[in-house]
Amino acid sequence: MAKDYVVKDIELASFGRKELDIAETEMPGLMALREEYGESKPLKGARIVGSLHMTIQTAVLIETLVELGADVRWASCNIFSTQDHAAAAIAAGGTPVFAVKGQSLEEHWDYLDKSFMFPDGPNMILDDGGDATLYVLLGARMEAGEDVLAVPTSEEEEVIKAQIKKRMAETPGWFAKTKAAIKGVSEETTTGVHRLYDLHKNGQLPFPAINVNDSVTKSKFDNKYGCKESLVDGIRRATDTMLAGKVAVVCGYGDVGKGSAASLSGAGARVKVTEVDPICALQAAMDGYEVVTLEDVVQTADVFITTTGNKDVIRIEHMREMKDMAIVGNIGHFDNEIQVAALKNHKWTNIKDQVDMIEMPSGNRMILLSEGRLLNLGNATGHPSFVMSASFTNQVLAQIELWTKGDEYQPGVYILPKHLDEKVARLHLGRIGVKLTELKKEQADYIGVAVDGPFKPEHYRY
């Protein structure tokens, strides 16, 4: 049988398997779901397309989905984030995966297309940033002669459309059929969730979606504590630069910005923050960071990190003013936070994979990480397993909910109920020796909650 995967080197599988074994010990939420649902197999019949960074942690997610009965095909949602040994281990285990660290954009969309190619077609999507959802919905519109969608499709638009046209030519009617077969999507990240709400607002979301990002045990942990560990890891692996004493600017003080500022501050950098939202600006100030505009510090800072999920945050005019050897990187989902395209006609010197030195007209040089793509996954290995276990436990619960009860949902964007959020947290306490205090019945009555939770009202913000 022809091989049904694209990985860098299948020989890396045994190394991947050893790291998977270690990761499992740090992913108690996923392992508990295997215990709880391994026999009943609630995902039997689900054919899940996954589009999410193909890392060791994701490999544990994939094997959990399979153990719960699903058929799975996988692509990475970023050209630089794949860990080739993780992909090899998954391919060697018999799950089709299409992901190579450093794949081209054309390959990226081709691999995503391949991850949809179940013999009987897919019926579920597990997305990170919305590319898999976009592929089906934009494709269906193009098939119907209407090639715009209510979400920005980035600078990659031409590549995406070329891939869609290829699929349309090979399998006429494929997009409409696939769109009709999808029962639901679970979405991992802030940027993908924005896309889903926009699609729904414009009447273009045909199936229910679960916003995994806004589970408390996702955004308040992965986005924050995850970035706290992985941002500096990425900068160090890329540059080996001394961070203590340096001035670092973090653009955006949402969940990712909070973790990023803490990461840099923990390394001894003097951190400054830029924000547009007065609430987040005040939070940054009261956390002890100077809140500035980029223009105030662009000539003096040493490190610049974007965390906004917004576009054109660091622009060409900023980069031209930076001091020699300033380090610039992004940890938000897409590369459009930094105007990398405007640097194309400058002199680039590649230092090593995902690290480039770019010469400005003034003669000053800038170190750009991962070509502006999310650097914690491009230059390092992303968040540690433990925090990803919380995120991915939410993902699996969302897939079970949509697969087993999807028919009860209208098209729209939903969040998992609070009791499940609390369950995800609970599953992670034992591993780090956390002892919970139990409410007494009278105490529970006094604050108006049940003894076993939920412990907070929906509007509580953590």
Ligand code: NAI
């Ligand atoms: P968020 O919405 O909590 O925070 C973004 C912040 O940026 C907001 O406070 C907003 O006011 C601010 N902002 C927007 N435009 C700005 C501008 N022009 N200048 C300064 N600040 C600006 O979003 P969250 O959850 O922090 O996510 C941010 C990005 O990171 C998203 O693209 C998300 O998908 C991505 N992400 C990346 C992860 C990684 O491992 N690399 C992990 C989780 C999320």
